[in-house]
Amino acid sequence: MKLDSRNLTLLTDFYEITMSNGYLEHGYKDTIVYFDMFFRKIPDQGGFAIMAGIEQLIEYLKKLKFTEEDLEFLRQKELFNESFLDYLRNFKFSCDVWAVEEGTPIFPYEPIVTVRGPAIQAQFIETMVLLTVNHQSLIATKANRIARAANGRPVMEFGSRRAQGYDGAVYGARAAFIGGCSGTACTIAERDFSVPALGTMAHSWVQLFDSELEAFKAYATTYPEGCTLLVDTYNVLKSGIPNAIKTFDDVLTPRGYRPKAVRIDSGDITYLSKKARKLLDEAGYEDCKIIASSSLDEYKIRDFLLQGAEIDLFGVGERLITSRSEPVFGGVYKLAAVERDGDIIPKIKLSENPAKITNPGFKQVYRLYEQGTDKAIADVVTLHDEVIDDTLPYEIFDPVHTWKRKTVTNFKAKKLLTQLFNKGICVYESPSIQEIKKRCIEQVSTLWDEVLRFEKPHKYYVDLSESLWDLKRELIVRNKQ
Amino acid sequence: MKLDSRNLTLLTDFYEITMSNGYLEHGYKDTIVYFDMFFRKIPDQGGFAIMAGIEQLIEYLKKLKFTEEDLEFLRQKELFNESFLDYLRNFKFSCDVWAVEEGTPIFPYEPIVTVRGPAIQAQFIETMVLLTVNHQSLIATKANRIARAANGRPVMEFGSRRAQGYDGAVYGARAAFIGGCSGTACTIAERDFSVPALGTMAHSWVQLFDSELEAFKAYATTYPEGCTLLVDTYNVLKSGIPNAIKTFDDVLTPRGYRPKAVRIDSGDITYLSKKARKLLDEAGYEDCKIIASSSLDEYKIRDFLLQGAEIDLFGVGERLITSRSEPVFGGVYKLAAVERDGDIIPKIKLSENPAKITNPGFKQVYRLYEQGTDKAIADVVTLHDEVIDDTLPYEIFDPVHTWKRKTVTNFKAKKLLTQLFNKGICVYESPSIQEIKKRCIEQVSTLWDEVLRFEKPHKYYVDLSESLWDLKRELIVRNKQ
Numbered sequence: 001m002k003l004d005s006r007n008l009t010l011l012t013d014f015y016e017i018t019m020s021n022g023y024l025e026h027g028y029k030d031t032i033v034y035f036d037m038f039f040r041k042i043p044d045q046g047g048f049a050i051m052a053g054i055e056q057l058i059e060y061l062k063k064l065k066f067t068e069e070d071l072e073f074l075r076q077k078e079l080f081n082e083s084f085l086d087y088l089r090n091f092k093f094s095c096d097v098w099a100v101e102e103g104t105p106i107f108p109y110e111p112i113v114t115v116r117g118p119a120i121q122a123q124f125i126e127t128m129v130l131l132t133v134n135h136q137s138l139i140a141t142k143a144n145r146i147a148r149a150a151n152g153r154p155v156m157e158f159g160s161r162r163a164q165g166y167d168g169a170v171y172g173a174r175a176a177f178i179g180g181c182s183g184t185a186c187t188i189a190e191r192d193f194s195v196p197a198l199g200t201m202a203h204s205w206v207q208l209f210d211s212e213l214e215a216f217k218a219y220a221t222t223y224p225e226g227c228t229l230l231v232d233t234y235n236v237l238k239s240g241i242p243n244a245i246k247t248f249d250d251v252l253t254p255r256g257y258r259p260k261a262v263r264i265d266s267g268d269i270t271y272l273s274k275k276a277r278k279l280l281d282e283a284g285y286e287d288c289k290i291i292a293s294s295s296l297d298e299y300k301i302r303d304f305l306l307q308g309a310e311i312d313l314f315g316v317g318e319r320l321i322t323s324r325s326e327p328v329f330g331g332v333y334k335l336a337a338v339e340r341d342g343d344i345i346p347k348i349k350l351s352e353n354p355a356k357i358t359n360p361g362f363k364q365v366y367r368l369y370e371q372g373t374d375k376a377i378a379d380v381v382t383l384h385d386e387v388i389d390d391t392l393p394y395e396i397f398d399p400v401h402t403w404k405r406k407t408v409t410n411f412k413a414k415k416l417l418t419q420l421f422n423k424g425i426c427v428y429e430s431p432s433i434q435e436i437k438k439r440c441i442e443q444v445s446t447l448w449d450e451v452l453r454f455e456k457p458h459k460y461y462v463d464l465s466e467s468l469w470d471l472k473r474e475l476i477v478r479n480k481q
Numbered sequence: 482m483k484l485d486s487r488n489l490t491l492l493t494d495f496y497e498i499t500m501s502n503g504y505l506e507h508g509y510k511d512t513i514v515y516f517d518m519f520f521r522k523i524p525d526q527g528g529f530a531i532m533a534g535i536e537q538l539i540e541y542l543k544k545l546k547f548t549e550e551d552l553e554f555l556r557q558k559e560l561f562n563e564s565f566l567d568y569l570r571n572f573k574f575s576c577d578v579w580a581v582e583e584g585t586p587i588f589p590y591e592p593i594v595t596v597r598g599p600a601i602q603a604q605f606i607e608t609m610v611l612l613t614v615n616h617q618s619l620i621a622t623k624a625n626r627i628a629r630a631a632n633g634r635p636v637m638e639f640g641s642r643r644a645q646g647y648d649g650a651v652y653g654a655r656a657a658f659i660g661g662c663s664g665t666a667c668t669i670a671e672r673d674f675s676v677p678a679l680g681t682m683a684h685s686w687v688q689l690f691d692s693e694l695e696a697f698k699a700y701a702t703t704y705p706e707g708c709t710l711l712v713d714t715y716n717v718l719k720s721g722i723p724n725a726i727k728t729f730d731d732v733l734t735p736r737g738y739r740p741k742a743v744r745i746d747s748g749d750i751t752y753l754s755k756k757a758r759k760l761l762d763e764a765g766y767e768d769c770k771i772i773a774s775s776s777l778d779e780y781k782i783r784d785f786l787l788q789g790a791e792i793d794l795f796g797v798g799e800r801l802i803t804s805r806s807e808p809v810f811g812g813v814y815k816l817a818a819v820e821r822d823g824d825i826i827p828k829i830k831l832s833e834n835p836a837k838i839t840n841p842g843f844k845q846v847y848r849l850y851e852q853g854t855d856k857a858i859a860d861v862v863t864l865h866d867e868v869i870d871d872t873l874p875y876e877i878f879d880p881v882h883t884w885k886r887k888t889v890t891n892f893k894a895k896k897l898l899t900q901l902f903n904k905g906i907c908v909y910e911s912p913s914i915q916e917i918k919k920r921c922i923e924q925v926s927t928l929w930d931e932v933l934r935f936e937k938p939h940k941y942y943v944d945l946s947e948s949l950w951d952l953k954r955e956l957i958v959r960n961k962q
Contacts, residue, residue: 005486010669011647014680022703028689073672123685130642131650161611162809165648166492169612187498188491191554199495204604204816207828208509222503234831318809327808328643328799335685347688350715
């Protein structure tokens with residue numbers, strides 16, 4: 001992984017700083033607090049999301065420091081006293097951080113990041129925790145949908161030019177790879193994040209030469225091994241495919257090469273791909289793949305395949321790199337507890353909307369897997385030191401309709417929150433991106449088909465342990481009085 | 482402006498590099514080509530978009546160079562020959578670049594960036610031209626819609642935590658300011674781009690203290706001058722506003738300060754704001770502003786104001802920073818001409834879809850303003866050296882329904898494409914962000930109300946000059962044969 005050379009310390013909402021200054025002034029500097037990041041809604045009405053962005057979060061936290069330039073900037077705001085600026089000058093990150101590992105399916109209302117530490121620090125990092133995890137989880141989740149629609153065919157991420165900013169493109173390519181893409185068009189994503197980068201030609205290549213045939217032949221001469229031709233600059237069936245075949249015949253075959261692919265980037269992809277397949281097969285190029293690209297997403301891909309489109313690889317651009325159908329991953333970061341005299345005092349945020357009431361306290365998440373099938377049964381949010389003993393039957397229940405109960409036996413329980421930082425020291429080594437991608441494939445395969453559906457997926461159970469449920473109820477009642 | 486320290490040279494689609502290598506091999510290295518960036522659809526079915534991102538594009542082009550690390554990375558792809566890598570090692574940007582200035586309203590099908598230069602160079606920069614201008618124009622356009630809905634009330638950009646990557650947040654805040662926001666919550670955007678950053682407190686501040694009243698009083702003590710209180714942690718009308726008033730009475734008034742504002746971040750904003758206004762007025766705090774934030778966009782804001790909401794300032798987050806309703810600005814970069822023996826040979830990209838046929842040749846864009854009202858009448862895309870003489874009547878016509886004609890008299894013609902680079906040397910000094918913002922306000926005010934409408938705005942005329950129309954038609958006919 002390439003380290004980001006920028007000083008992003010002040011990429012934070014200004015209120016984190018006004019509050020931090022206030023915490024110092026009111027004696028809360030060393031008060032230990034607990035914050036959870038969680039989300040409420042899965043994008044695209046999907047059945048699950050994919051966790052991503054942890055590697056970049058770790059990088060940010062590791063190098064978090066205030067430069068003199070940062071301090072001078074803050075001084076000029078004329079809001080902060082010098083003792084606060086001194087605190088920032090000597091800032092040393094000392095929080096504990098837990099998170100769900102990248103590539104893991106995640107669900108609403110469970111903590112996916114938990115931060116424990118001095119109030120100023122845990123507060124200050126809110127914006128970057130959210131920004132990093134929201135962005136990459138959004139794109140990984142979308143990529144996973146698209147890859148599943150492609151049903152085993154490779155999907156390439158092609159969207160840099162429509163990304164929202166530079167690292168929208170670069171970290172987006174990283175997250176897309178984690179979620180299921182096979183590679184990217186974004187060159188720097190390979191240099192910095194080992195995401196395989198590929199690319200061949202644009203329409204401009206074809207236009208620049210005097211004819212399409214000349215352009216194809218020139219390309220085949222330069223790249224006989226990986227010869228992929230873009231066949232829709234003029235007319236796919238009347239000109240693009242015939243010229244491609246002529247190029248394969250005249251340039252590749254005599255030199256002992258086989259063509260790699262043709263790419264169709266416009267028009268009725270299903271119809272064109274079937275006709276193109278036939279023409280290529282008749283010419284003896286059954287092994288020449290067909291690549292489709294043109295504002296694709298999981299719905300278009302599903303439809304293409306349903307109608308028998310002859311496509312071997314998909315290039316997906318703007319609808320993936322911005323997650324166009326839902327470009328927001330709505331993770332939030334909420335205070336869950338405060339330590340006082342060594343005790344953990346759970347905190348709750350109330351709301352008239354029951355879905356907006358937070359889960360209080362310092363927590364852990366267990367995922368229960370069925371023995372034998374290895375399928376995920378439910379997640380259970382517990383208090384941090386609770387243990388789910390998977391050698392005994394365990395009763396789970398719906399936290400709203402509490403009469404819905406089920407006793408689980410013959411299961412394995414696995415903790416989802418892994419420690420990343422211990423008193424400010426990173427204790428976690430990020431796996432390689434290939435390992436993260438592999439985890440994603442393995443963990444998605446633990447979900448039942450019902451959860452994987454695009455349309456009205458089954459709602460996966462995220463339950464609360466009896467102790468946590470009791471605590472939450474008590475706090476609601478007490479605060480409502 | 483803060484310079485971006487990253488080496489982003491390889492933030493490019495890989496096919497730009499494979500094509501460049503091919504151009505070198507086939508003798509097109511020094512062939513002078515012309516590329517246009519243009520877009521086809523205005524986001525949100527709006528009447529116009531706002532140009533932004535030029536300052537960052539200039540920065541990228543100024544420092545474009547290949548490091549040895551970049552070259553070594555490319556070498557390992559085993560696709561490129563050493564003479565190409567040598568070319569890149571000695572790469573010196575030498576293109577001419579023209580663009581519409583930031584803050585200017587822009588319309589579909591007119592060139593907004595034109596690049597003239599050696600094929601490899603003009604091709605290579607495609608991804609970054611598009612990425613930078615697409616992203617910032619998207620956000621500036623959305624911000625302008627939201628600011629117009631707010632009808633004179635300030636709008637703050639609050640979206641960092643939901644942005645798509647770090648510079649999704651930072652450059653997004655810059656673009657939002659250009660488009661019409663008054664400031665941002667993103668601290669680093671002030672340090673680096675002079676976008677005023679503001680912020681006060683989150684729910685966590687209120688939760689951390691033993692009571693809401695205690696939290697408010699602590700805040701007012703620390704920030705008596707800019708005292709803004711978040712009043713919806715528990716219950717806006719029963720607790721938040723009464724506690725705020727008590728804080729103003731007990732902490733601010735005795736010390737001679739007036740409150741700044743209260744912020745409502747959930748619930749029925751219209752209802753709550755009216756009730757809150759009444760309570761504040763009755764308590765003698767008529768000057769205390771009310772701020773609303775809660776997944777806002779131009780439609781919600783318009784509805785609030787239509788129903789008489791008492792809101793003085795809006796904080797807009799995820800729906801602005803991602804342009805949620807349309808997160809893609811679909812700018813494309815197409816070959817328009819090639820020089821051969823000193824002549825400009827226009828190039829066209831055909832399509833069965835007439836809207837996808839490009840405008841050929843080296844071009845300029847004129848905006849015609851009505852004398853007296855200063856309202857914009859139409860844009861006319863011309864050949865680059867054509868002059869529209871605004872002392873004479875000028876006939877414009879619809880490029881599709883060519884019988885729709887109109888003779889314009891008493892007008893002023895202004896060229897929209899300004900030169901940024903001359904043979905690789907930057908000849909343009911980016912205005913300050915305040916000047917860009919001012920241009921945006923001035924130029925949007927030249928549009929008729931019909932074009933400003935959210936619902937079914939009038940389609941602003943983007944016509945072709947007679948010469949360009951003739952050229953285009955000739956090329957279509959010739960290429961169709």
